[in-house]
Amino acid sequence: MSKIKAALGALLLTASTGAPALAEPVTLQFWTTEHEGQQSYVLAQEYDKKHDDITVNIKHVDLGNMLNDLTRAYATGNAPDVVAVDNPDNAMVSSRGVLLDLDPLIAKSSVIKPDDLFPGPRNSGTWKGKIYGISRGSNTLALYYNADMFKAKGLDPDKPPRTWEELYQDAKALNDPARNVYGLAFSAVGTEEGTFQFLPFVQTAGADYDSIASDGAVRALQFWQKLLDEKLASPDTLIRSQWDSTGTFNAGNAAMVISGPWELPRMQSDAKFDFRVALLPVEKDGSPRASALGEFNNVIMKTTKHPQEAFGLLEYVYSQANRNWNEFGMMSAVKTAVVADPKWPAAYAVFTEQLKYARARGPNPNWPKISKAIQTAIQSTLTHQTDAKTALEQAQKTIKPLLTQ
Amino acid sequence: MTAFFRTFREGSGFDAVLILCAVAYLLVFSAFPLVYNVIMSFQSVDMFSITDFNRPWVGWQNYIDVINRPEAWLIVKNTAIFVLLSIVFQLGLGFGLALLFQQDFPAATFLRGLFLAGWIMPGLVVGTVWKWIFAGDFGVLNYVLNHLGIVTGKIFWLSDPAYSLYAVIIANIWLGIPFNMILLSVGLAAIPRDIYEAAELDGATAFQRFFSMTLPMMRATLGAVVSLGVILTLQQFDLIAGLTKGGPANSSNVAQYWSWQLSFETYEISAGSVIAVMMIAVVIVVATIYVRSTTNEQSA
Numbered sequence: 103m104s105k106i107k108a109a110l111g112a113l114l115l116t117a118s119t120g121a122p123a124l125a126e127p128v129t130l131q132f133w134t135t136e137h138e139g140q141q142s143y144v145l146a147q148e149y150d151k152k153h154d155d156i157t158v159n160i161k162h163v164d165l166g167n168m169l170n171d172l173t174r175a176y177a178t179g180n181a182p183d184v185v186a187v188d189n190p191d192n193a194m195v196s197s198r199g200v201l202l203d204l205d206p207l208i209a210k211s212s213v214i215k216p217d218d219l220f221p222g223p224r225n226s227g228t229w230k231g232k233i234y235g236i237s238r239g240s241n242t243l244a245l246y247y248n249a250d251m252f253k254a255k256g257l258d259p260d261k262p263p264r265t266w267e268e269l270y271q272d273a274k275a276l277n278d279p280a281r282n283v284y285g286l287a288f289s290a291v292g293t294e295e296g297t298f299q300f301l302p303f304v305q306t307a308g309a310d311y312d313s314i315a316s317d318g319a320v321r322a323l324q325f326w327q328k329l330l331d332e333k334l335a336s337p338d339t340l341i342r343s344q345w346d347s348t349g350t351f352n353a354g355n356a357a358m359v360i361s362g363p364w365e366l367p368r369m370q371s372d373a374k375f376d377f378r379v380a381l382l383p384v385e386k387d388g389s390p391r392a393s394a395l396g397e398f399n400n401v402i403m404k405t406t407k408h409p410q411e412a413f414g415l416l417e418y419v420y421s422q423a424n425r426n427w428n429e430f431g432m433m434s435a436v437k438t439a440v441v442a443d444p445k446w447p448a449a450y451a452v453f454t455e456q457l458k459y460a461r462a463r464g465p466n467p468n469w470p471k472i473s474k475a476i477q478t479a480i481q482s483t484l485t486h487q488t489d490a491k492t493a494l495e496q497a498q499k500t501i502k503p504l505l506t507q
Numbered sequence: 508m509t510a511f512f513r514t515f516r517e518g519s520g521f522d523a524v525l526i527l528c529a530v531a532y533l534l535v536f537s538a539f540p541l542v543y544n545v546i547m548s549f550q551s552v553d554m555f556s557i558t559d560f561n562r563p564w565v566g567w568q569n570y571i572d573v574i575n576r577p578e579a580w581l582i583v584k585n586t587a588i589f590v591l592l593s594i595v596f597q598l599g600l601g602f603g604l605a606l607l608f609q610q611d612f613p614a615a616t617f618l619r620g621l622f623l624a625g626w627i628m629p630g631l632v633v634g635t636v637w638k639w640i641f642a643g644d645f646g647v648l649n650y651v652l653n654h655l656g657i658v659t660g661k662i663f664w665l666s667d668p669a670y671s672l673y674a675v676i677i678a679n680i681w682l683g684i685p686f687n688m689i690l691l692s693v694g695l696a697a698i699p700r701d702i703y704e705a706a707e708l709d710g711a712t713a714f715q716r717f718f719s720m721t722l723p724m725m726r727a728t729l730g731a732v733v734s735l736g737v738i739l740t741l742q743q744f745d746l747i748a749g750l751t752k753g754g755p756a757n758s759s760n761v762a763q764y765w766s767w768q769l770s771f772e773t774y775e776i777s778a779g780s781v782i783a784v785m786m787i788a789v790v791i792v793v794a795t796i797y798v799r800s801t802t803n804e805q806s807a
Contacts, residue, residue, distance in 0.1 A: 166771075169554065169771075169774070170771050173554045173555060173557060174557075176555060177555075177557055194774075198553065198554065198555045199555075200555055282644060282645075291752075291754070292752060292753070292754040292755065292756070293752065336643065336644055337643055337663040337666045337667060338642070338643045338644060338663060338665065338666045339666070340666040340754065340755040341665050341666045341751060341752070341754055341755060350644075355644065355645075470772060470773045470774060471773045471774075471775070474772065474773050478578075478756070478757075481754060481755045481756035481757075482756040484755070484756075485667075485668045485755050485756045485758065487668070487756055496577070
C-alpha cells in the first residue's frame with residue numbers, strides 16, 4: 103500500500119516538474135502611481151489578456167508613498183515583481199541592490215534595444231553601467247502661452263520669448279494686476295517638482311546640480327527671484343505644484359506657464375483661449391538648450407520569482423511606445439516610435455524638439471537629498487532669507503559629499 | 508492537571524492571563540516600536556535595512572548631526588510657537604464655548620453637537636478647505652478682510668514666511684476647539700448644580716463663582732485637556748501636509764513634519780528617529796506632569 107502511494111507520488115512529481123510546457127499560471131504584482139485608464143493599467147491589462155498563463159495584479163500607490171511602501175514590502179518579503187519608479191529615484195533603488203539587472207534579459211530580447219532609447223531616459227535607468235530600469239515614456243517642460251493675451255497686449259503671438267530677457271519683458275507686458283493676471287506661472291514648491299522646474303534654468307546657464315554654486319546657477323536663481331520680486335509671478339508659486347500653477351493659466355490668471363505635455367488634455371477642456379507651446383527660453387542667444395526629463399521607469403525587483411514574465415511586461419510596454427502621446431499624454435522614450443497623426447500637432451512638434459535637450463536628474467543614489475538641498479536654496483532665496491549665492495553655496499556644501507558616494 | 512486548568516477558569520490564573528494579555532499588547536505595540544525607534548536613532552539606517560538589527564552603530568553622532576542642521580533651531584522655535592498658541596487658544600475658546608453651552612438656552616445641546624462636525628473631519632480635508640480660505644490671490648479670507656477695510660492688498664498667508672506658521676496655527680486652533688469644548692463640558696457637567704445655588708444665595712457674583720468654584724473644580728479636567736492637547740498638537744501632521752508642507756523655506760515646519768520629511772522624503776531614517784525620540788522625551792515630561800497633578804487631585 104505504502105509502495106503504491108510512493109509510486110503515485112513520484113509519478114505526480116514527474117508530471118508536475120517534467121511538463122513545463124503546461125506552465126503553471128503566473129501572477130505578477132505590478133505597482134504604479136497611475137490610475138485606472140492610464141498607461142500602466144491599460145498596457146498591463148492588455149498583456150494579461152494576451153497571455154493565458156499570466157495574470158497581472160495592478161496596485162495603485164501614491165507617489166509620496168511609493169518608495170516607503172516598497173521598502174516595507176521588501177523588508178517583509180512581499181515585494182511586487184514590477185514597479186514603476188520616478189526616474190530620479192531609479193538610481194537610488196538600483197544602488198541598494200534590490201533590483202534585477204536587466205542586461206542578460208535585454209541581450210536575449212528582440213524587442214528592447216537600449217540604443218533606441220533617448221539618452222536621458224536610458225541614463226536614468228542605468229546604474230554603474232548596468233540597466234535596471236526601462237522608461238515607460240518620457241516628458242519634458244516647455245512654455246505654454248496664451249496667444250489671445252499676447253495679441254491684447256500688442257505682442258506678436260508668433261514670437262514667443264526665446265531668451266530670459268524676452269521672457270521677463272513679455273511677462274512684464276502681460277502682467278495685469280488689475281485683472282488678476284500674472285505674467286508667468288511656474289512652480290518653485292519645496293518638493294521634487296521645484297527642482298524639476300529649476301534645473302533647466304540652471305543648465306541653460308551652463309551649470310548643473312553638481313555645480314550648483316557656480317555663476318550660472320546663481321544667475322538662474324536670481325532670475326527667478328526677479329520674477330517673484332516684481333510680482334510677475336504669484337507669491338504662491340512657492341507652494342503651488344505644477345498642476346495647480348497650470349490651473350491658474352487655464353483659468354486666465356497667468357499669461358504663460360511652464361509645464362509638461364500631461365497638461366494638454368485638461369487644458370483642452372478648461373482653457374477658453376488660443377493656447378500655444380514654445381521651447382523653454384534659453385539664458386541668452388547662443389546659450390545651450392535644456393529641459394527636464396520626467397516620467398517613470400519600469401523596474402523588476404530582484405526578489406521576483408518570474409523574471410521572464412516580468413520582463414515580458416516591460417517589453418510589451420516598450421513595444422507600445424507609439425501610443426504614448428495620443429492615448430496616455432506622455433512622450434515616447436523610444437527614438438524609433440512613430441506617432442501617426444498626433445493630437446495637438448504643434449505642441450507635439452515642440453515637445454519632441456524639446457525632449458532632445460532633456461537631461462536626466464542624476465542619476466545619483468542620493469538624489470532625494472541632492473534635490474532637497476536645491477529646494478532649500480530656492481525657497482530660502484525666494485523668501486529673502488538669504489541671497490542666491492549664499493543659499494547655493496550652502497546647497498553645494500550639502501551636495502558635494504553626496505556626489506562621490 | 509485539573510487544578511492547573513481550574514486556576515485559569517476561576518482562580519488567580521485567570522487574572523494573570525488577563526494581565527498578561529494587556530502586558531503583551533503593550534510590549535508588542537508600544538514598547539517594541541519605541542525601543543526600536545530609540546535604537547535606530549543611534550544607528551546608521553538605510554531604507555532597505557530597516558529590518559536588520561545589525562546596522563552600523565554611530566551613537567550620538569546622529570543627534571549631533573540633527574542639532575547642527577541650519578534649520579534645526581527654526582523648527583524648534585516653530586514647534587514651540589505652534590504648540591503654545593494652539594493650546595492657549597484651543598483651551599481658551601473651547602472653555603468659553605463649553606461655558607456658553609452650559610447655559611440653558613434653546614437648542615444649546617444641538618448647537619454643541621454641531622460644533623463636533625469640525626472635529627470629525629480628516630486633517631487633510633480641513634487642510635484643503637483652509638487652503639481655499641487662505642489662498643493669496645483668490646482666497647476667501649483676503650476677500651473678506653479687503654471688503655471690511657481691515658487690510659488693503661493681498662496677504663499671502665501660505666507663501667509669505669511671515670504668515671505661514673500662523674496660518675497653520677489658526678487652522679489647527681479651529682480644528683482643536685470642539686475637542687477641548689467637549690472634554691471641558693463633561694468636566695463642567697460633573698460639578699454639582701446645588702453648590703452654585705448655595706453660592707448665589709450667599710451673594711457670590713458670577714465672577715466670583717467662576718474663579719473660586721468653577722476653575723478650582725475643573726483643575727483635573729484642565730490638566731488632562733492641556734496634556735492631551737500638547738500630545739495631539741505634536742501629532743498634527745496632515746493639516747501641515749495639506750496646507751504648506753512646512754514651507755516656504757521651513758517657515759511653517761514643525762518637529763513632527765520634519766521627522767517625517769527626513770524619514771520618508773530624503774530617507775534619512777536615523778535622523779527622523781532622532782527627532783521622534785526627542786519628541787517622545789517631551790511627551791513623557793508632559794505626561795508625568797499630568798499624571799502627578801491628577802494623582803494629587805484625587806488624594807487631596
